[in-house]
Amino acid sequence: MLNALFKRFTGQTSTKDAAKKRLKFTLVCDQLEVNDSTLKNLQGDIIQVISRYFEIDREALQLEVQRDKEVSALVFNTPILCVKKEIATAVPGNKGGKKSYKKKKK
């Protein structure tokens, strides 16, 4: 009965498929939330990469997991202060990265 109702409203094949889908989704979110150190590391790495190209406001940035019905997304939100000139014009894959990635003096 409940099953039939459920099918009509959601167009899904069975309640257990719905259960499984919700479970898989929840576990991914749980693990991201639980594992603070992973998120911290990820944040550090992302900052490192982005900082090569942009001046960003490290204090204001946010990293979060957004969940939607169908998909979950990792959203990284940061104000960009300015584009680093050297990099913006540099050829991608340029060697000797370290030097050219140095912060521009203002």
Added chain:
Amino acid sequence: MEGRIIVVTSGKGGVGKTTATASIGAALALEGKRVAVIDMDIGLRNLDVVLGLENRIVFNIVDVVNGKCKLRQAAIRDRRIENLFLIPASQSDNKDILTPAGVERVGRLLKKEFDYVLMDSPAGIERGFENSIASADEAVVICTPDVSSVRDADRVIGLLYARSITPKLVVNRIVPEMVAKGDMLSHEDVIDVLSVPLVGLVPMDQQVVISSNVGLPLVMQNDSTAGQAFRRIARRLNGESDLPIQVPSHKKGMWGMLTRKFGKK
């Protein structure tokens, strides 16, 4: 040779940890092993009543850890099943009465006395859980085929992995009719989500309640499907790793076959 300490845990309450501890413990003893089942649910002791040994309690696990009595004094010998011993929980409501270090120390003594030591863990992932896994070499995680139980199992599995324990999974309270209709997660679904090795599948069985009413070990009831499932789990844990895992199925016979046919449509 030293014995093995196996913690039976789940995260969520009411999924069958105590039932499993009592049943697997009794089944291992029936296999001829020397077994201690230990109630680590301090303040909410229950393993004693499930096994029908509640009238014989003198000391408890807290007394052992705190040095108030010897291990042997606290271990209640089951008179029906040879080689089965229970160490009950205390009914203290002091959460910090046990420490992981204390439990670990007693664990080393237990391993010298018994072939198998089963720790019945409390629900949750806090101090009581920490205590119950403190001395464990292995773990059996119990879950039921529902979203909240599987989610909690996943959490606990993560904590066990962090201690280098690869848990084995028991899916309990399976209702084959519902699985067939697509209204209950199948064990395949559960394993797919949790990705841990399976050690057994236990059907929903009225005998579980009936035997706990009278305090008779479930595995002694020959007509209990859950009891049989637990006996097979015990054999698998006890080294018969290629013993096939039986998937609970609907009742045989005309009616069962008919409903199965309709169920498929």
